[in-house]
Amino acid sequence: MKEEQEPIKKVNEPNLIPQLTIDCVVFGFHDGNLKILLLKWKGTKGWSLPGSIVMQDESIDDAANRILKERTGLSDLFLRQFHTFGEVKRYNIAKHSKMLAHLIEKNLWFERAISIGYYALVDYTEVFPRPDEFSDACEWWELEELPTILFDHKKIIQKALQSLRLELNFQPVGYNLLPKKFSMPELQRLYEAILGKKIDPRNFQKKILKTGVVNRLNEVKKGVAHRAPFLYSFDCKKYQQVLEEGGLFFS
Amino acid sequence: MKEEQEPIKKVNEPNLIPQLTIDCVVFGFHDGNLKILLLKWKGTKGWSLPGSIVMQDESIDDAANRILKERTGLSDLFLRQFHTFGEVKRYNIAKHSKMLAHLIEKNLWFERAISIGYYALVDYTEVFPRPDEFSDACEWWELEELPTILFDHKKIIQKALQSLRLELNFQPVGYNLLPKKFSMPELQRLYEAILGKKIDPRNFQKKILKTGVVNRLNEVKKGVAHRAPFLYSFDCKKYQQVLEEGGLFFS
DNA sequence: GCAAAAGTGTTGGGCCTACACCCATGA
DNA sequence: TCATGGGTGTAGGCCCAACACTTTTGC
Numbered sequence: 076m077k078e079e080q081e082p083i084k085k086v087n088e089p090n091l092i093p094q095l096t097i098d099c100v101v102f103g104f105h106d107g108n109l110k111i112l113l114l115k116w117k118g119t120k121g122w123s124l125p126g127s128i129v130m131q132d133e134s135i136d137d138a139a140n141r142i143l144k145e146r147t148g149l150s151d152l153f154l155r156q157f158h159t160f161g162e163v164k165r166y167n168i169a170k171h172s173k174m175l176a177h178l179i180e181k182n183l184w185f186e187r188a189i190s191i192g193y194y195a196l197v198d199y200t201e202v203f204p205r206p207d208e209f210s211d212a213c214e215w216w217e218l219e220e221l222p223t224i225l226f227d228h229k230k231i232i233q234k235a236l237q238s239l240r241l242e243l244n245f246q247p248v249g250y251n252l253l254p255k256k257f258s259m260p261e262l263q264r265l266y267e268a269i270l271g272k273k274i275d276p277r278n279f280q281k282k283i284l285k286t287g288v289v290n291r292l293n294e295v296k297k298g299v300a301h302r303a304p305f306l307y308s309f310d311c312k313k314y315q316q317v318l319e320e321g322g323l324f325f326s
Numbered sequence: 327m328k329e330e331q332e333p334i335k336k337v338n339e340p341n342l343i344p345q346l347t348i349d350c351v352v353f354g355f356h357d358g359n360l361k362i363l364l365l366k367w368k369g370t371k372g373w374s375l376p377g378s379i380v381m382q383d384e385s386i387d388d389a390a391n392r393i394l395k396e397r398t399g400l401s402d403l404f405l406r407q408f409h410t411f412g413e414v415k416r417y418n419i420a421k422h423s424k425m426l427a428h429l430i431e432k433n434l435w436f437e438r439a440i441s442i443g444y445y446a447l448v449d450y451t452e453v454f455p456r457p458d459e460f461s462d463a464c465e466w467w468e469l470e471e472l473p474t475i476l477f478d479h480k481k482i483i484q485k486a487l488q489s490l491r492l493e494l495n496f497q498p499v500g501y502n503l504l505p506k507k508f509s510m511p512e513l514q515r516l517y518e519a520i521l522g523k524k525i526d527p528r529n530f531q532k533k534i535l536k537t538g539v540v541n542r543l544n545e546v547k548k549g550v551a552h553r554a555p556f557l558y559s560f561d562c563k564k565y566q567q568v569l570e571e572g573g574l575f576f577s
Numbered sequence: 578g579c580a581a582a583a584g585t586g587t588t589g590g591g592c593c594t595a596c597a598c599c600c601a602t603g604a
Numbered sequence: 605t606c607a608t609g610g611g612t613g614t615a616g617g618c619c620c621a622a623c624a625c626t627t628t629t630g631c
Binding site for chain 3: 509510511527528531532550551552553554555556
Binding site for chain 3: 275277278281282285299300301302303
């Protein structure tokens with residue numbers, strides 16, 4: 076038997092659900108770009124999503140919250156389950172267990188794991204991620220310029236983005252990704268980043284204002300080059316209501 | 327310790343993934359009603375979704391196909407994963423294991439299981455379900471008139487229906503739920519059943535025809551009371567294309 | 578002939594798209 | 605003063621919703 080195919084013992088921790096993990100795609104928005112949060116495994120050049128194993132005494136939603144807290148320090152995030160990944164071979168176990176041997180003991184690897192994907196939406200300006208004991212960095216990366224990603228996490232990221240696009244019209248994406256006060260161009264650039272295309276600013280503004288999901292404040296953004304934009308805030312109740320009615324549909 | 331709370335041993339079959347199950351919501355359409363396929367557990371009055379345990383050497387998509395084949399006899403269905411259910415207590419295990427004690431040995435019960443939900447879309451006229459060894463019936467039920475449902479399967483059905491509604495605009499629902507040849511009123515009633523509301527027939531026909539996803543055949547439906555409707559068939563390529571562009575949006 | 582379902586067109590209003598210039602600000 | 609980005613209105617077309625009568629057929 077080749078070394079690559081050497082069988083790896085199963086984890087046998089009574090408090091863990093065997094072979095069931097959660098991986099989280101944390102989306103943020105800054106400078107007109109969608110970003111995601113990645114962890115760099117200690118002593119390697121490989122990055123991956125914050126993820127871990129589900130425990131016996133927690134729901135998977137609770138597990139997603141706990142795991143994000145443990146691995147990135149972030150809590151109380153807007154979290155949504157989007158897909159479960161259950162291929163038989165999701166990545167090369169021999170390669171990955173060797174690369175991470177100094178961090179994860181051999182008996183902590185599953186031969187196969189099913190991973191439930193969650194995405195989180197956070198206000199980039201209010202969140203201060205920090206790496207955990209397995210990582211030496213926890214940083215934002217632009218979607219267009221991702222580093223070397225381990226496991227099948229690139230695929231998970233793609234699927235998360237695809238889900239976010241579909242749910243943009245039904246989830247309070249703007250509310251969760253933007254600061255409390257934001258300008259119309261910021262909101263527009265968020266939609267552009269998620270949809271991957273340009274929108275006409277006049278038409279965009281009309282459409283948003285017509286639904287009544289935002290209120291214009293008696294303030295403009297300060298300390299900004301060029302003309303200062305007005306600030307807006309979401310009318311959460313109205314926003315929820317419009318989303319439920321499918322009345323904020325972009326394609 | 328009360329008998330009801332007696333701990334139940336974990337399944338320890340090496341070929342199974344512990345605590346991971348799949349449940350399938352099979353949708354059909356007949357007589358203007360959406361229906362789903364349920365199994366009646368032998369010797370009980372309880373019905374549930376076709377489901378079972380995932381095995382080590384199959385992907386979860388393969389598992390869903392296998393499970394549907396084993397439990398209902400149906401194969402080659404249009405299947406989509408829609409949600410994973412991972413509450414700690416998804417149902418009363420003591421009650422269910424007692425009710426099904428004559429069918430499922432005690433050591434085959436998990437203390438807790440996570441279930442991945444799939445929905446299937448089938449052509450009611452071409453499918454002949456049959457119960458398996460654990461069931462004495464495998465029958466279609468109208469969504470509005472469901473019998474006593476075991477486990478948390480009612481919740482799973484609700485979520486499946488909700489997902490179907492959302493994905494109606496992005497999945498070839500009509501193609502999979504209707505016979506090859508169908509009338510415009512049939513297609514309309516399908517949309518009405520899924521969306522849960524009436525649609526004006528003139529506006530519906532115009533909208534469908536404008537997209538070009540169906541072709542009118544030189545045939546009318548035979549053996550039908552009253553005026554015979556024209557038959558149509560899907561232009562699959564065009565249908566796919568229109569769905570991808572989001573051009574068949576109903577709300 | 579009557580009951581039941583299928584088939585079909587028009588109109589008005591709202592929504593969406595396309596499009597260009599002036600304004601405010603910091604450098 | 606210049607460069608940069610913000611803010612705004614209009615016109616045309618398309619789409620959508622509302623609406624009712626005729627046709628066909630089986631009984």
